[in-house]
Amino acid sequence: MTDDSDIPIRVRPEIAALPAYKQGRQAGADAFKLSSNENPFDPLxxxxxxxxxxxxxxxxxxxxxxxxxxxxxxxxxxxxxxxxxxxxxxxxxxxxxxxxxxxxxxxxxxxxxxxxxxxxxxxxxxxxxxxxxxxxxxxxxxxxxxxxxxxxxxxxxxxxxxxxxxxxxxxxxxxxxxxxxxxxxxxxxxxxxxxxxxxxxxxxxxxxxxxxxxxxxxxxxxxxxxxxxxxxxxxxxxxxxxxxxxxxxxxxxxxxxxxxxxxxxxxxxAEEELLERVRAIAERRDRVASGLRDAGWDVPEAQGNFVWLPAHDETLAVAQAFDDAGLIVRPFAGDGIRISIGEEESVEKVLAIAAQAVRDLPSGHRGARAGVQS
Structure with missing residues (x-):
């Protein structure tokens, strides 16, 4: 929504111009949903x-x-x-x-x-x-x-x-x-x-x-x-x-x-049992962040249940590569991609797609660590 010309009532202009909140995309049956920072474990x-x-x-x-x-x-x-x-x-x-x-x-x-x-x-x-x-x-x-x-x-x-x-x-x-x-x-x-x-x-x-x-x-x-x-x-x-x-x-x-x-x-x-799951997610997060850095991404410190790929101008193209591989991530156009830590089965796939994507970035891209692109 960018204006109020087609709204049949009076709406504050700043509200009419404000985009609605967009949640992370849902995933199909054969995809991993890594777009909404959800806990991947089923409820106790x-x-x-x-x-x-x-x-x-x-x-x-x-x-x-x-x-x-x-x-x-x-x-x-x-x-x-x-x-x-x-x-x-x-x-x-x-x-x-x-x-x-x-x-x-x-x-x-x-x-x-x-x-x-x-x-x-x-x-x-x-x-x-x-x-x-x-x-x-x-x-x-x-x-x-x-x-x-x-x-x-x-x-x-x-x-x-x-x-x-x-x-x-x-x-x-x-x-x-x-x-x-x-x-x-x-x-x-x-x-x-x-x-x-x-x-x-x-x-x-x-x-x-x-x-x-x-x-x-x-x-x-x-x-x-x-x-x-x-x-x-x-x-x-x-x-x-x-x-x-x-x-x-x-x-x-x-x-x-x-x-x-x-x-x-x-x-x-059930907090102790739930926190065991949290510790597993945090350990998985650290492995993903480390793997992304090894692949060549300049990943910042990760302390939530997600990691950040600073893809900048290439954000939408990189996100599409993940999407094509059945990995639904959260792109923020012009800035980067947030990847939620999901099921263990998603980790290897995330790292493989990310490794290819970083090699495809333009030379000198600021989201890539020096000397990793080919």
Missing amino acids: PGVLEAVQASATAVNRYPDASAGRLRQRLAERYGLDVDAVHIGAGSVSILAQLVQATSGPGDEVIYAWRSFEAYPWLAVVAGASAVQVPLTDDYRHDLDAMAAAITDRTRVVIVCSPNNPTGPIVTQDEFDAFAQKVPSNVLIVLDEAYSEFVTDPAAVDGTRILSARRHPNVVVLRTFSKAFGLAGLRVGYALGHARILDAARTTSIPLSVTAPAEVAALASLD
Whole structure:
């Protein structure tokens, strides 16, 4: 959508011009879906049984606050229950926070490229989206982000590990950054992939909350990725109760379903078994990243459940090569390709296609390591 000339009602021009969110492509029966950062393992039987049992009461509304899950997470993180907020995925909570804080004339700052929902969350709220370029190694430039703050800034979003490029923000970097941000500006630390992180230097939002030095920080996490509940849509926020009250005020009532809450509780009961799967995915990720570098790709640090190929102008052509081989990846035209870590059977195929693709890049392409093209 680029204009409002064919819309039969009045729509805000900036909304008419805004492209809708596009999820990763679905895959056919003979393809590997590596486009949506999903957990490739099937749900645990105990989680499925809990969901099936809860489905017998679908004629009743769910608990609007997901109270049992809030209480469980509050106990887990040593917080008051009002310092926990549950939403239909962490992105829905981010939308609530942006709408609660930002409107016309305000600014929302985030790194770019980062999660593709960030720009339209700002625009939908009526605010201006301020994009701060990543560093040359695809990391957040926190100094530049701090320098971009003005008296119009209402929210700064930090994504660690960064989706789609992969690198973390370190704890030291975040602490120094938080000191520079005015105390009345909301800092959202988006940690959707935190369970996959193996770098001990990475920022940990729960450590920030326990220190109680920055009440303007809200931490977002989700059950969609590591816990494998992407189809049920349940995420959570941790932070100052009054900030989360503002998010609760802007939320769509009853958006977290009873099966989603039950599945999240069952997943916490089965956490150790689920984290064994996470460790397997992280090990697989490291093998894929290493194999891609050996093939000649300049792959940045990978700490989520995905890797980044900096294909730049060749992005769509390289993505087509994967597609032709039955590997559905996520291209971001002009920037690169995010490849989710999927089934073990996909690894060898991913590395083979990537090795051929890097050899086909134009000479001197900045996504290739020096001396590998032929």
